[in-house]
Amino acid sequence: MTSKNSRPILLEDAFDSGNDSLPVELWPEAAHLIALSKAANWKEIYLLAPSLVRSLDDIREKAFVIQWAVAAAETEYDLTRRDEMLALWAEVSGWAADPYCLYVRTMCDGLTRFFSGALRDASVHFQEAFRIAEAAAYERGKMRSLFHLGLVEQDRGNFQKAGDFLARSLDLAIQRKAANFKKRIEGRLQQLSQLPLENFVTEIFSEHKLQIEGLLEQRSATAAREVLLELELHRRKLGYGRKRESLGAYLGLVMISSGRERGGLRIIARLSDPVVKLKTLLLKKKLFESDHAENCEIEHLQKMLGVSQIIFQSTLDQEEIEIAGVPLRDVRDAAVKKLILAFLKSPKPLSKEDIVQLVWGYRYEPVAHDRKIYNLIHKAKLVFGVKDLFLNTYGAYELNPRLLGRSIPA
Numbered sequence: 001m002t003s004k005n006s007r008p009i010l011l012e013d014a015f016d017s018g019n020d021s022l023p024v025e026l027w028p029e030a031a032h033l034i035a036l037s038k039a040a041n042w043k044e045i046y047l048l049a050p051s052l053v054r055s056l057d058d059i060r061e062k063a064f065v066i067q068w069a070v071a072a073a074e075t076e077y078d079l080t081r082r083d084e085m086l087a088l089w090a091e092v093s094g095w096a097a098d099p100y101c102l103y104v105r106t107m108c109d110g111l112t113r114f115f116s117g118a119l120r121d122a123s124v125h126f127q128e129a130f131r132i133a134e135a136a137a138y139e140r141g142k143m144r145s146l147f148h149l150g151l152v153e154q155d156r157g158n159f160q161k162a163g164d165f166l167a168r169s170l171d172l173a174i175q176r177k178a179a180n181f182k183k184r185i186e187g188r189l190q191q192l193s194q195l196p197l198e199n200f201v202t203e204i205f206s207e208h209k210l211q212i213e214g215l216l217e218q219r220s221a222t223a224a225r226e227v228l229l230e231l232e233l234h235r236r237k238l239g240y241g242r243k244r245e246s247l248g249a250y251l252g253l254v255m256i257s258s259g260r261e262r263g264g265l266r267i268i269a270r271l272s273d274p275v276v277k278l279k280t281l282l283l284k285k286k287l288f289e290s291d292h293a294e295n296c297e298i299e300h301l302q303k304m305l306g307v308s309q310i311i312f313q314s315t316l317d318q319e320e321i322e323i324a325g326v327p328l329r330d331v332r333d334a335a336v337k338k339l340i341l342a343f344l345k346s347p348k349p350l351s352k353e354d355i356v357q358l359v360w361g362y363r364y365e366p367v368a369h370d371r372k373i374y375n376l377i378h379k380a381k382l383v384f385g386v387k388d389l390f391l392n393t394y395g396a397y398e399l400n401p402r403l404l405g406r407s408i409p410a
Helices: 007-016 028-038 042-055 059-075 079-091 099-116 119-135 139-155 159-176 179-193 198-217 221-238 245-257 261-269 274-287 292-304 334-345 352-360 366-384
Strands: 321-323 390-393 396-399
Touching (some): 007 028, 007 139, 007 159, 042 079, 059 099, 099 139, 119 139, 198 221, 198 245, 245 261, 245 274, 261 274, 321 334, 334 352, 334 366, 352 366, 352 396
Antiparallel strands (some): 390 396
C-alpha cells in the first residue's frame, strides 16, 4: 500500500476526521477539490478534475482525484457526469499493479453495478475491494467496503446482514476517529433500526411471488397483475430498495401472460443481473414457451456462470429443486437434504451453530461437531458434483450466489 505519509492518505484522514481545516500546504490542488466537495460546488469539481489528473505524475494521486470527482457525481445522482469522470481512468497507466489504485478502481466498478441494480455483482466487487484493502492494511478502504456491503444487503432486504456489515464499518470508523464517516454509518444504522424484521419481509415477498406464479400457470394475468401491484406497495412500505430486479422480472412475465409479449420481453432484456436473467428465462420457459434465441441465451448464461444447471426451486412446486441437474428428491442422504433445504429457506448465511441445530437438532459444540460439519459439506459437494457449492463468508456458510436460483429472488 501507499505510504501512510503519502498525500492521498493524509488528506483522506484529515477529511474523515471532521476537522474544518485541511492541510492545504500538503497538496493545495487536492485540498481545494475536497473543499469544493464540502461546499457542494459540483460544477467546479468537474472542471478541475480532468486538468488536475493530467497534470499529475503519481498514479495514486490521479486515482485519488478521480475518486473524489466520481463521488461528486454520485452525490448529485448524475450518472452521465459520473461516466465522464470514470473515463479519466484512461489517464492512469499501470493502475492494476498498485494496491491503492486497484482498490479505488474496484470500488468504482462496484458502485457502477450498484447504481445499475446489479446487486450481486456489486457485492462481489465490494468484497474484493475489502480483500485488497485488508491485504494492504488500508483501514479506510476496509471501512468503506464494509459500509457499501451494508448498503447492498439493505437494498436486497437482508437487514440483519446489512446491520452486521455497518456495525463492523462503524468499529473501524471509531478506531480511525473518522467523525464524518461515523456520522454517515450511524444514520444508516438508525434507518435500519426502523425497518421490519427481514424474516417477516421475506415471508411477505415469498407469499406474493407464490401467488403470482400460480396465477400465471392458470393464465390469470389480470389477477397476477393485481398481486404484483400489491407486492410493489409492500416494497415501498417496508423500505426495500428500488433496485429489486425480481419485481421487473415478474412484471415482464405478467405482461407476456397478458398478451403484451413485446413489452414483457423488453423488460426481461433489460435485466442486468445475469443470475436473475437466467432464472427469469428458465421460469418463462416453464410457464410459456422459449424460442431458439432464448434457449441460446440460457445456454450462454449457464456457461458464463460456470455451471450446466443452477440450483433451481420454483415456488410452483416446492418439491422441484435441482442442484447441478440432481433432483433433491433423489438424494438419499437425509442430512445432505436437510442441509440444502436449510440454506434455501434461510435469508442469510448459516453459522456452524445454525447448521448443527437445523440438521441434527443439537446445541453446537466445536470439539464434537466441527468435523461432522466439514464431512457433511464435503459429502454434499460430492453428491451434486459442484466443488464451489458453498462459500465461507465471514465465519458463516452460504450457497454460492452464482449457483443459486431460488425461484426468482431479488
